[in-house]
Amino acid sequence: MNRGLFKIWQLLILFDSIQSSMEIKYEFIMEDERIFTACSDEPPQTLDVHGLLDFSENTFDMDESGVTISGNTTIIWDIQPSDRVQLAVSVLYFDRGTWQPTTLNLMYNDFCKLLFDQNQFWYDSFTKHIINSAEIKEKCFRVKGTIIMFETYSVDLIFSIGFPLKNGRYKILYRFTAFDKNVKRPNDICFEIRGDFKKLRN
Numbered sequence: 001m002n003r004g005l006f007k008i009w010q011l012l013i014l015f016d017s018i019q020s021s022m023e024i025k026y027e028f029i030m031e032d033e034r035i036f037t038a039c040s041d042e043p044p045q046t047l048d049v050h051g052l053l054d055f056s057e058n059t060f061d062m063d064e065s066g067v068t069i070s071g072n073t074t075i076i077w078d079i080q081p082s083d084r085v086q087l088a089v090s091v092l093y094f095d096r097g098t099w100q101p102t103t104l105n106l107m108y109n110d111f112c113k114l115l116f117d118q119n120q121f122w123y124d125s126f127t128k129h130i131i132n133s134a135e136i137k138e139k140c141f142r143v144k145g146t147i148i149m150f151e152t153y154s155v156d157l158i159f160s161i162g163f164p165l166k167n168g169r170y171k172i173l174y175r176f177t178a179f180d181k182n183v184k185r186p187n188d189i190c191f192e193i194r195g196d197f198k199k200l201r202n
């Protein structure tokens, strides 16, 4: 299951630059099987990925052709249906003992409006395979207890970035923040995935 989860989440690294004609194909290789690391130096009310989603009823099957996913994921984040959800994604590079920022940073001020937008990097690997799409389009990640039902689908593990990356260790940091009107809620979701980008031959 952990390996499968990793395969899903590595797809969340597809960036807008995928449209570039200079695109280079990469695979993101996880550093270890824990997949998600909680962010460091966060206030105690910040939750990690297990404060957002419960994957215990998903199945992940791996074979040579890739990973097949099915089942239900339950939203467990405790926010309100009228909240606005912001997502910030940043890629950091490990250089001489410290994590350094890179130019790969994306901010989505209203993530829920874009959840089913076909131009977003998560569409083909995630949203497109949700069976109860009308319900999830409305509720997004905002209604605790909502079940996201996935069709059985095979994930393509290869993705593209529009510019070359240095070799080395990276981490991808995801932060979901909810706002009530414009007041930020304290229970941010923050998690990281660590690994390296492996360039693939065409």
Ligand SMILES: *[C@@H]1O[C@H](CO)[C@@H](O)[C@H](O)[C@H]1NC(C)=O
Binding pocket: 057, 070, 071, 072, 147, 149
């Ligand atoms: C997913 O949840 C729905 C609704 O509760 C249920 O009918 C269905 O059997 C579940 N699917 C799986 C694979 O557990």
